[in-house]
Amino acid sequence: MVTMTSVERYGIYLANLDPTIGSELNKTRPVVVISDDLMNKYLKTVVTCPLTTALHPNWRSRIQIKSSGKSAEIAVDQIRVLAKERLVKKLDDLDKDDALKLRLLITEMYGER
Numbered sequence: 001m002v003t004m005t006s007v008e009r010y011g012i013y014l015a016n017l018d019p020t021i022g023s024e025l026n027k028t029r030p031v032v033v034i035s036d037d038l039m040n041k042y043l044k045t046v047v048t049c050p051l052t053t054a055l056h057p058n059w060r061s062r063i064q065i066k067s068s069g070k071s072a073e074i075a076v077d078q079i080r081v082l083a084k085e086r087l088v089k090k091l092d093d094l095d096k097d098d099a100l101k102l103r104l105l106i107t108e109m110y111g112e113r
Helices: 037-042 096-110
Strands: 011-016 028-033 045-052 062-067 070-075 080-083 087-093
Touching: 011 045, 028 087, 037 045, 062 096
Parallel strands: none
Antiparallel strands: 011 028, 011 087, 028 045, 045 070, 045 080, 062 070
16 A cells, blocks of 8 residues: 555556446556645645556547556546545656656646637
C-alpha cells in the first residue's frame, strides 16, 4: 500500500478502480496522478487519469506513452478522483515530455478558451 504522503504528481500507480458504473474504466489498472504534490501530501484523495492498453491513436483525448516498457495510453477523458487507499503500489514515472503533453491536453480539454 502506498503511504498517504508519498504520492507524487506524474507518478504511475497501480490502482483498484472498482466498483465502477457504466463506461468508466474499471478493474485494477495503472493510473497517472495529475494532482499537485502539495494536494497529494495533505488530502486523502488524488486526481488521476487511468492508463489503458487499448490504443486509440486518433483519439484527441488520449496520449500514447510507454510505461514499464509497455505501450499504453493516458485516458484524459476519464479523469477521476481516487481515495489514496485505492493506490496499491508505484509502477513508474511519466517522463518530462509526456508530462508536458498531459498538462497541455488537460488545459486544452478543460481550460478556458
